[in-house]
Amino acid sequence: MKRIAEPALLAAALVLPFVLGATGNEFYVGVATRILIFALAATALNFIVGYGGMVAFGHAAFFGLGAYTVAILMNHGITAAWLTWPAAAAVAAVASLGVGLISLRTRGVYFIMITLAFAQMLFYLVVSLKAYGGDDGLPLASRSALPALDLADDLHFYFAVVALLAAALALFARIDAARFGRALAGIRQNETRMEALGYPVFRLKLACFVIGGAVAGLAGALMANQTGLASPNLLYWTQSGMLLVMVILGGVGSRYGGLLGALVLLGLEEWLAAITEHSALWVGVALLLVASFAPRGIAGLLAGRRNG
Amino acid sequence: MHNALRAAALAACLAALPALAADKVKVGFVSTLSGPGAGLGVDIRDGFQLAMKHLGGKLGGLPAEVIVADDQQSPDTTKQVADRFVKKDKVDFMTGIVFSNLMLAVGKPVFDSKTFYISANAGPSQLAGADCNPFFFNVAWQNDNLHEAVGKYVQDQGLKNVILVAPNYPGGKDAMTGFKRFYKGHVADEIYTKLGQLDYAAELAQVRAAKPDALFFFLPGGMGINFVKQFVAAGLSKDVRLFAPGFSADEDVIKAVGAPMLGLFNSSHWAHDLDNAQNKRFVTDFRKEYGRTPSLYASQGYDAALLMDAAVRDSKGRLDDKAAVRKALEAAKFQSVRGAFRFNANHYPVQDYYLRLIRTDAEGRVTNKLMGTIFSKHADAYVGECKMK
Amino acid sequence: MLQLFLEQALNGLQFGLMLFLLAAGLTLVFGIMDMINLSHGSLYMGGAYLAAAAVERTGSFALGVLGAVAGMIVVGALLERLVLRRFYQRDHLAQVLATFALILIANETVRIVWGPQPVMLNAPEALSGPVEVFGFSYPAYRLLIIGVGLGVAALLYVLVAKTRVGMWVRAGAANREMTEAMGVNVPRLFTAIFALGAALCAVAGALLGPLLAVQVGMGENILILAFVVIVIGGIGSIRGALVGALLVGGVDTLGRALLPTLLRSLASNEVASNLGPALASILIYALMAAVLFWKPQGLFPARA
Numbered sequence A: 001m002k003r004i005a006e007p008a009l010l011a012a013a014l015v016l017p018f019v020l021g022a023t024g025n026e027f028y029v030g031v032a033t034r035i036l037i038f039a040l041a042a043t044a045l046n047f048i049v050g051y052g053g054m055v056a057f058g059h060a061a062f063f064g065l066g067a068y069t070v071a072i073l074m075n076h077g078i079t080a081a082w083l084t085w086p087a088a089a090a091v092a093a094v095a096s097l098g099v100g101l102i103s104l105r106t107r108g109v110y111f112i113m114i115t116l117a118f119a120q121m122l123f124y125l126v127v128s129l130k131a132y133g134g135d136d137g138l139p140l141a142s143r144s145a146l147p148a149l150d151l152a153d154d155l156h157f158y159f160a161v162v163a164l165l166a167a168a169l170a171l172f173a174r175i176d177a178a179r180f181g182r183a184l185a186g187i188r189q190n191e192t193r194m195e196a197l198g199y200p201v202f203r204l205k206l207a208c209f210v211i212g213g214a215v216a217g218l219a220g221a222l223m224a225n226q227t228g229l230a231s232p233n234l235l236y237w238t239q240s241g242m243l244l245v246m247v248i249l250g251g252v253g254s255r256y257g258g259l260l261g262a263l264v265l266l267g268l269e270e271w272l273a274a275i276t277e278h279s280a281l282w283v284g285v286a287l288l289l290v291a292s293f294a295p296r297g298i299a300g301l302l303a304g305r306r307n308g
Numbered sequence B: 001m002h003n004a005l006r007a008a009a010l011a012a013c014l015a016a017l018p019a020l021a022a023d024k025v026k027v028g029f030v031s032t033l034s035g036p037g038a039g040l041g042v043d044i045r046d047g048f049q050l051a052m053k054h055l056g057g058k059l060g061g062l063p064a065e066v067i068v069a070d071d072q073q074s075p076d077t078t079k080q081v082a083d084r085f086v087k088k089d090k091v092d093f094m095t096g097i098v099f100s101n102l103m104l105a106v107g108k109p110v111f112d113s114k115t116f117y118i119s120a121n122a123g124p125s126q127l128a129g130a131d132c133n134p135f136f137f138n139v140a141w142q143n144d145n146l147h148e149a150v151g152k153y154v155q156d157q158g159l160k161n162v163i164l165v166a167p168n169y170p171g172g173k174d175a176m177t178g179f180k181r182f183y184k185g186h187v188a189d190e191i192y193t194k195l196g197q198l199d200y201a202a203e204l205a206q207v208r209a210a211k212p213d214a215l216f217f218f219l220p221g222g223m224g225i226n227f228v229k230q231f232v233a234a235g236l237s238k239d240v241r242l243f244a245p246g247f248s249a250d251e252d253v254i255k256a257v258g259a260p261m262l263g264l265f266n267s268s269h270w271a272h273d274l275d276n277a278q279n280k281r282f283v284t285d286f287r288k289e290y291g292r293t294p295s296l297y298a299s300q301g302y303d304a305a306l307l308m309d310a311a312v313r314d315s316k317g318r319l320d321d322k323a324a325v326r327k328a329l330e331a332a333k334f335q336s337v338r339g340a341f342r343f344n345a346n347h348y349p350v351q352d353y354y355l356r357l358i359r360t361d362a363e364g365r366v367t368n369k370l371m372g373t374i375f376s377k378h379a380d381a382y383v384g385e386c387k388m389k
Numbered sequence C: 001m002l003q004l005f006l007e008q009a010l011n012g013l014q015f016g017l018m019l020f021l022l023a024a025g026l027t028l029v030f031g032i033m034d035m036i037n038l039s040h041g042s043l044y045m046g047g048a049y050l051a052a053a054a055v056e057r058t059g060s061f062a063l064g065v066l067g068a069v070a071g072m073i074v075v076g077a078l079l080e081r082l083v084l085r086r087f088y089q090r091d092h093l094a095q096v097l098a099t100f101a102l103i104l105i106a107n108e109t110v111r112i113v114w115g116p117q118p119v120m121l122n123a124p125e126a127l128s129g130p131v132e133v134f135g136f137s138y139p140a141y142r143l144l145i146i147g148v149g150l151g152v153a154a155l156l157y158v159l160v161a162k163t164r165v166g167m168w169v170r171a172g173a174a175n176r177e178m179t180e181a182m183g184v185n186v187p188r189l190f191t192a193i194f195a196l197g198a199a200l201c202a203v204a205g206a207l208l209g210p211l212l213a214v215q216v217g218m219g220e221n222i223l224i225l226a227f228v229v230i231v232i233g234g235i236g237s238i239r240g241a242l243v244g245a246l247l248v249g250g251v252d253t254l255g256r257a258l259l260p261t262l263l264r265s266l267a268s269n270e271v272a273s274n275l276g277p278a279l280a281s282i283l284i285y286a287l288m289a290a291v292l293f294w295k296p297q298g299l300f301p302a303r304a
Helices: A002-022 A027-051 A059-075 A081-103 A108-128 A154-177 A179-189 A191-196 A201-227 A237-250 A257-275 A279-293 A297-303 B002-016 B038-054 B075-089 B100-112 B144-156 B170-182 B201-210 B222-233 B251-257 B277-290 B296-314 B322-331 C002-033 C040-058 C061-082 C092-114 C140-162 C164-174 C176-181 C186-208 C218-233 C238-264 C269-294
Strands: B025-031 B062-070 B093-095 B116-119 B136-138 B161-167 B186-193 B214-217 B241-245 B265-268 B349-360 B366-378 C130-133 C136-139
Touching: A002 A027, A002 A154, A027 A059, A027 A154, A027 A179, A027 A201, A027 A237, A027 A257, A027 B075, A059 A081, A059 A108, A059 A201, A059 A237, A081 A108, A081 A201, A108 A237, A108 C092, A108 C218, A108 C269, A154 A179, A154 A201, A179 A191, A179 A201, A191 A201, A201 B075, A237 A257, A237 A279, A237 A297, A237 C092, A257 A279, A257 A297, A279 C092, B025 B038, B025 B075, B025 B296, B038 B062, B038 B251, B038 B277, B038 B296, B062 B075, B075 B093, B075 B100, B093 B296, B100 B116, B100 B170, B116 B296, B116 B322, B144 B170, B144 B214, B144 B241, B144 B265, B144 B349, B144 B366, B161 B170, B161 B201, B170 B186, B186 B201, B186 C269, B201 B222, B201 C002, B201 C136, B201 C238, B214 B222, B222 B241, B222 B251, B222 C140, B251 B366, B265 B366, B277 B296, B296 B322, C002 C040, C002 C136, C002 C140, C002 C164, C002 C186, C002 C218, C002 C238, C040 C061, C040 C092, C040 C186, C040 C218, C061 C186, C092 C218, C130 C140, C136 C140, C140 C164, C140 C186, C140 C238, C164 C176, C164 C186, C176 C186, C218 C238, C218 C269, C238 C269
Parallel strands: B025 B062, B025 B093, B093 B116, B116 B136, B161 B186, B161 B214, B214 B241, B241 B265
Antiparallel strands: B265 B349, B349 B366, C130 C136
């Protein structure tokens, strides 16, 4: 079933903008891009939560730091994407390394709270940077520059995002199948046993955390490009909450959990906003229903059996 | 959804043809309609809608579609809304933003898309000087202006020791700069608060410790309401004279705070008792329509619509001919509720600024009374830096 | 100078006590039911809105507060029995999803009923002026808040330390399974605890309404601080919630009052006034992280 779904999914993604264009809805290419960027961030979080078994409530911080890296570099005249986007991932990786080193010494509820604390600290740090916009955020003068494409064109940017999301999904699939992924699965099921078996559990979890952080940073770089603004709200705890909600909604630990969650949550919001002024109410009700009756999220509903 | 489709297709066709008269005008109205700043946005919107009613739902004789959206006082949301207006709805005019930080966040992309932005409130100094833009027009004032007028008044009153309070955002900074441009006495302290802050206990304790003669504050909307209430509650109104620009002393704040506002001198470019036919009609009809006296924000919304009407009319509806629309906007041939109206070279107004006092009127309402003129035909301080032809 | 310090100290106390009201309910729910309840802030918002509505209807502030408390007890109890109860046995992720959804529903419901603009809630006329204290004028209303906060803290102490119900609560916080085994009607106890938390939130919402603004989403910002408080104080401990709240309230007020003045000598006014509160907030979260790292159970661990 998965064999058919993957190419079909990719084909749909590639065809979508042309369908939108033909129906006069070019604007929605931008909407689709935004959804896919969140899907990337949520996929990264899913790696940490679903594969690594760590419930992190501060992921938005790495997302936001990625956005700010690109914005600040652009502020200083550096617009090349091949420089600033990896830089965004790197900054996010360093931050998640720092946060992970301290947080991963705690467990359960305390881990949730301490990741939340660090994210808030980073939020206030960013807000305090008046030179880089403070509360109002830092606008980007233009989109990042890529040699072959003109990212200012929404269509080109959309394809760049699709490519990166596909690459990330492929990367996580490879990791899952590799020894690292097997080790993580073992840790997820029984950490003590893995430790007893001699696995460097702490280092493995940290690596998982950092990879998830780095990919989130990349997503942040894309987000800054999409909206043209690096805003401190990207780091606020409610943003972390929303990313976590996407992961849970999509299906924790399922391969497409992040993508499904982002698609459904943001797609639902967008669709409902066109019909009613009170879309948030119905989104809330839908989430509550999923929480109550679909414990494995949408992926669980679709598959009927858990992945990996 | 299908209306947007049709409109977009139509706009696409129109764009391909030489500039013919459009068959309708689209206005994107984005303002703060929720949160503590909502009173301002709602007033601007209501003033705008009243003007649309007076104009029969038409701008320059063409049927007008006004799309209203809430910016939630957030730069992200404002940007998303502006994006939608420009790319999806393809509006001809945009207006409504209250806060200068939001204006600066969306300015560039809107101007780059060659959409005219008629500001009915936000008048940042940046857009009056070096960053002035042919697509930006401000029908209200430049941020510094009302504060300059208060500064002059406080200076003339001979008050020696003043504390300034404003929120830490472009509008607040412009306020402090404007006040100090005309007040030459001793500024005991400049207190910057957080935009959206509602509890001023810490700042008021500082004020008490500094023992100033007077306090000048710029805190629009809900911020000002809370500040004045807490100022009075802390017992500071006995020893410290309060001064404010009209923003913190208009109907929205008066309605919330009431009698403690009596005796507050404030500045404004407009007063509801200004004696001209257009204003009398505006105030009377606003009271009838909405059951409250309009604030200066409402008057700005009203004038923004009238300006758009004049622009469409004088460019003969050829909305795609951006040069013609710009010329029509610059000419500004409309009857403002302020009386005479004209733009300066940087698309900001040159106008009079008045002194108002909050008193009880003949009907027993606590409201502003026009007391006199502080500045005549006053221009902003940044027009020299603007390089627009 | 002393006067300034005293006034700021009173401000910190006032803020801290209100935080305590929110934290007390949250710590019990988190500690006893092991439930992450993100919608706790919405109970606070509900209290503020109900108070505003009741004050408008009756014209009395006291009745407004009582009305808010009564209303939120009902709302809290219903919420617990109909929705939240299903999630006690679920993992934290499911609780995050469900309670996040409740925030959305609560915010939108309030917007539908009362509109997007903030609602007016004024302090009682008699208390809207200053009183003389320690040789200076301090707002009477804030003194009321301090008084009510201390009173509620005392009541809670009596309830938890001196009554049988309180004993069950403490037992539940220390060891839920054992409490159940001892024959305590745990489901009803949980409903009561949740309703109590809702009542405390209602008091905080009603009292803070006149000082802040009664608006949609007012719960989210204060909720995060409440979580900080209970982590520092110790999940499940009311004494911890009080100490933690006073600590956080003090640091926050310090940040807004002292730090900008200190920083002014180093940087411009604008930068200092931005940096001060940001540093204070960073300090609060750093404190939280430090406690989590070295004393994960908090300053006053409830669990045995």
